[in-house]
Amino acid sequence: MYKKIILPTDGSEYSNREILRATKLLAEDGEVIILSVATELRKTAFQRSKDIDRANKESIQEAKEYVAAMKKGFDDSVNVRTKVVVGFPAEAINQVAEEEGADLIIIASSGKRGLHRFVIGSVAEKVLKDSEIDVLLVHD
Template sequence: MFDKILLPTDGSEISKNEVERAIKILDDGGEIIILGVASKIEANTPFHNKKNVKNMNKAFIEEANANVESMASLFDEEVNLKKLVIAGIPSEIIIDVAEEEDVDLIIIAASGTSSMKKYFIGRVAERVLKGTERDVLLIHK
C-alpha cells in the first residue's frame, strides 16, 4: 500500500484507468496528487505573434485544468486529493513534482492501445521511468 501517489493525466481514456489502480493501492488516509501538465510555447522569434502565443498558452492551461478536474471527478469525496496544473515539459514536470511532493508511487499510462503502440512504452512514460528513482506503475489498458 502507498501513502502518496502521483497521477499525471493528459485527459486520455488510458489515463483514467490510473484511478482504479490508485484506489486499490492507496493507504487509508493517503493522498493522491492529480497532475496536469500544460504545453508552453515561447514567443522567441519576430514571427511569433505574442498575443497568439499568450492565447495558446492560456488554452493549454485550461485544457490541463479540465483534464485534472475530469480525473478528480472519478474519485469518491472521501479520497484526499491534491490537484496541480503546471506548464512545461511533461516528463520533467512529473519527475520534479514526484520529488517535491515526496511521492511513494507514480502511476502513468504506458502508451496508446492501437495496433503496435500497445507493445511499446510511450516517450513520456519512458523518460519518467529513466529519470526518477521513485516507484512507477505503468498502466497498459
C-alpha cells in the same frame, strides 16, 4: 500501500485507468495528486506575442479541465488534490513527485495495440527511466 501517489493526466481515456489502480494502492490516510502539465510556447520571430499568450492560457485552462475531470472519477472518501504546472511533461512529473515527497507515480502507457503493444509512450518511458521513486505503468 503508498502514502502519496502522483497521477499524471493528459486528458486521454487511458489516463482514467489509473484511478482504479491508485484507489487500490493508496494507504487509508494517503493522498492522490492528479497532475497535468501544460506546455508553454515561446515567442519566435514568426509569431505574434498575443497569439502565443492566448495559446499558453488555453493550454493551462485545458490542463485544469483534465485534472478536474479526473478528480470526478474518485470516491469522496479518497483524499485527492489537483495540480497544474507548466513545463515538459516527463521532467515536470518527476519534479513534482520529488517536491511533493511522493512514493509512487502511476502513469498510463501509450495505449498502442498489436505489434506495438510492448512499446510505451515517450513521456511514460522517460518518467520510468528518470524517476527515483516507484512507477506503475498502466496498460490499456
